[in-house]
Amino acid sequence: MEKNKPCRTARRPGQTIPEAVEELLAKMTTAEKLGQMYQSIGADITTVGTTQVKEPVEELLRAGQIGSMMQVGEPHDLAKRIRHFQDIAVNESRLGIPLLFCLDVIHGFETIFPIPLAWSCCFDEELIRQAAATSAREAACCGINYIFSPMVDIPHDPRWGRVAETAGEDPWWGSRVSAALVKGMQEDGGVMACLKHYLGYAAAEAGRDYNTVEFSDSALHNTYLPPFAAGVKAGVKSVMTAFNVANGVPAVANRPLVEGVLRGELGFDGVVVSDYAAVMELMEHGVAEDEADAAEKALAATLDIEMTTNYFRRHGEALLNSGRITMEQVDAAVRRILTAKYELGVMDDPYRFLREEEIDSTVYTPEHLAQSRTLAARSAVLLKNDGVLPLAKDKKLALIGPFADSSDLFGCWCCSTRKAEVATLATGLREKGFDFTVEEGSGVQQPIEGGIERAVAAAKAADVAVLALGEDDQMSGEACSRMNITIPECQQALAEAVAVTGKPTVLVLTNGRPLLLNWYDEHMNAILEGWAPGSEGGRALADLLAGDEVPGGKLTMSFPWHTGQIPVYYNELPTGRPFVEGTDEHFQSKYLDGPNAPLYPFGYGLTYGRCVCGAVKMSGENLAPGETLTATVTVRNEGSLPARETVQLYLRDRCASLSRPVQELRGVKQVWLEPGQQAEVSFAIDEPMLRFYTARGVWASEAGGFDVMIGLDSRSAKQNKAGFTLTAGVQE
Structure with missing residues (x-):
């Protein structure tokens, strides 16, 4: 595109994004619509069946039949390649619809930060958000505008290799990290983030990647869904489906999970993209007979973009002609894709993410x-x-x-x-x-x-x-x-x-x-x-x-x-016969040849000082909706060196319509203590903190007694307890 020449997809003065999308949608042929739903690997190959075959990428770009493209490489070469492909899409296709350029920027672009499992251990949302923003800015000046991150799965099995990409085993902290990463990438970094993998991918049986998962409706809502809900609330623009089945149906074609829970319950109206070749894998799962069947089922689940496979593009018109899919379904997907492109600004300026002159001053800098x-x-x-x-x-x-x-x-x-x-x-x-x-x-x-x-x-x-x-x-x-x-x-x-x-x-x-x-x-x-x-x-x-x-x-x-303990995690359910340390009772939930407890529990970590946590003091015994209680402890550094401590608040619902975890993290506060110094640390507790997905299938709190535990890790907090009563429950 010539410098200062308006883009053909740019909005007219005063035109809203929905108006621009509908105007463009009306001009598109069926082939061009289906092309927007295809994400190319960015080279002359695509996935057909279970193999990769040659594909004329530039020819497809000229035909307007690619909507997004994955790219990776050295920053200057990457930017040059992205500019080349964007030039073709904008200047040589009939409608000039710009591409999205995608990359897995998981914990850094050129400046690499600690893996996500590591940075979650800092318990500092602002530091994590800054790392996400820096990573996004580095990628963005090279032309990358769509990042496949954050990964917000909740794992319980360390045998699974992808625990490295997660924020750990706690849904509350995972939700906080999810929101921080989305805001860092989108609000600060300016790119489109993508929550993954929806849903339950980390629950792979035996810790074996891509394996079957099984979880209850309660686990879905109380364990695996909260980080996605937090990311959606933070404004994420995209969600990636998981490889695994959920209730026997692969996530990429799981209509109750995607259309029902994600788009319905959570109200997500953004772009849903498959994971790599996951639409093809519907045949391997045994739920699709062929490519056309896979495309039909994925579209029915409201999938918008298929990554690396092109079944929508190759089989879409035949599926439309036979009535197996509808133009309304296709239009809904394309409408979401075009909306995302307008919101990113690439429809008005296709090159806004290509700032080659800024690469050397933005990427891998001393500040980063x-x-x-x-x-x-x-x-x-x-x-x-x-x-x-x-x-x-x-x-x-x-x-x-x-x-x-x-x-x-x-x-x-x-x-x-x-x-x-x-x-x-x-x-x-x-x-x-x-x-x-x-x-x-x-x-x-x-x-x-x-x-x-x-x-x-x-x-x-x-x-x-x-x-x-x-x-x-x-x-x-x-x-x-x-x-x-x-x-x-x-x-x-x-x-x-x-x-x-x-x-x-x-x-x-x-x-x-x-x-x-x-x-x-x-x-x-x-x-x-x-x-x-x-x-x-x-x-x-x-x-x-x-x-x-x-x-x-x-x-x-x-x-x-x-x-033999795996899965082992701190927020387990109590069982009907909980193990009680120091008792001789045989019929308890325990091992004959080892402890129930892990070597190092959730929340554990030492510092150079030696801190002790005083008894929990409550501001009251009863909590009514709309009110707040305060739980306070005094933390003292009794060592001879400074201490950086993270004080942790855990709650337990003693009696509910569902068996509730023995502990649930609900607050963290960090303190710096010089030798001999002490600090008073307080946590506010209100009714919304007590809500969960109940046996009635709603988010609510339930009246009754609650334990308050505060300590320097989940294990020590169990020994430092107080309590209160919620006088009335509230349903969302």
Whole structure:
């Protein structure tokens, strides 16, 4: 398009978006409408059946038969390619309808932030929102305007590799993170966000990706739906359907789930897109006979865009002619797509997201790297410390392990081209002025000849050993389920050999999921869960080890004691025969050969100070609708070092129409305490906080007694209890 030449789809002065959409819709042929519903992979291939075949992308663009396109690459090359395709769509097609350009920007574009499971542990919505905004802005100046994020699934099984992309096991916190990410991407970053995966994808049986899920209507509404509801309320413009079935029907063709719950109950009026080739998978699920049948069923569920398959485009006219689908269904989908494009501004200015002159000043800047470093430090969780941390600068260190000087700190779902520029842990410690030697000792999954012997010699010659162990970026994420969620055997052998030296040993973990750490909890002097910390991960971890940053992260997903406990999560139902610690009663819900409780519970995390939480004090005994009660505790740092603490409020509905969880997180507040300092921390409790999806199929609170628990993690909070009575329930 020539500079300053008006776009053919631009609105006239005073014309509203609905008016512009209807005017354009009236001009479109059936083929052009169906083309808007097709999302190309962005190259000369598409998915037909179960294979990928050649497809003339530029020819289809000229025919107006592609509506959106996925693109990835080095920023300048990416922008050049996007401009090329947009030029064809705008200047060489009959109507000149611009494309949407899409990418999975999960935890950063070029500047990589910690994985989402990590950043959820910072319990700071503003930091998370800023990371989302930065990621969106970096992508947007290269032409990306439609981001497949945030992922808001609620997982209970750490064997599932995609826990790395989630905000953890709690629906309340997951909902807060969902809203923060949507606002960061859309309001601050200016792109279109996409909630995924709708619905229940994280409930895959046996933790095996893409596997069958089963959940009740109560679990649907009380566990899996809330983060989607929060994202919709925050104004998200798109939702992606999941690969899995729900009530036996694949989500992409599940009309009760998509049209009924998402569009009906939640009132979502935006674009619904399939996951990658999910419409094709209807045939694999055994619910569609062929491509045309798959297209018909997906459209009936109100799917708008099919990703990488083109069944709407190739079979739509025949389905219309036979009466199997209607033009009203097609128009409804296209209307939503065009509305999204107008709301993004690309119909008025197709190149508003292409600002090549800003790439170097926007992408991978020192400011963004500093932001990533701060978030990585705040996201790390100190799991154990006997006093060896923070490290003294006069101590000689032996930095040992496959992640000692590794740039593999990005984790899964990362499209950055800057991996070689990652700050490693060795880099971070070197910049701090520590005296240390580096020995790899072992590969991530394979031993190194002579590696253990050299590592042991280094440990013996040092004052403190720092073991940098964990998972590489291929061990978590999509299709990366693991049966045995341990640190790989070759690294375990290395750790055992170093431990035998008797030197104080600090374990620094790089990983994408909760791991089994029983042996390490017994044998390490300190354990720092660093997750996959991103571009500045090595410097952030060094900041924590040196005491220049004070750890304050809290786990958002429980760490099992044994795989036999899985799924294990803090907000479980009590059962009719709950286990009571210290009793000899045989007929309780328990294991004969191990504990019910995880090794590290939800909300757990240490700091360098030593904080204690005083008794809960309530402002009253009764709560009426429209009123507020206040629950207060005093938190004191009794240690000799500063403390960054997250105080947590949990509630329990003692008696309801449905069995309710033993605990539900309903508030967090962060405090900074110098040695000997104390702070009074208060939480307001009102009636809306007590609502849930009841046995009557409505959102309501129910009158009765409630427990109030406040602590520094979910386990300790159970021992610090008060209560009140809700005098009357309210239905939404």
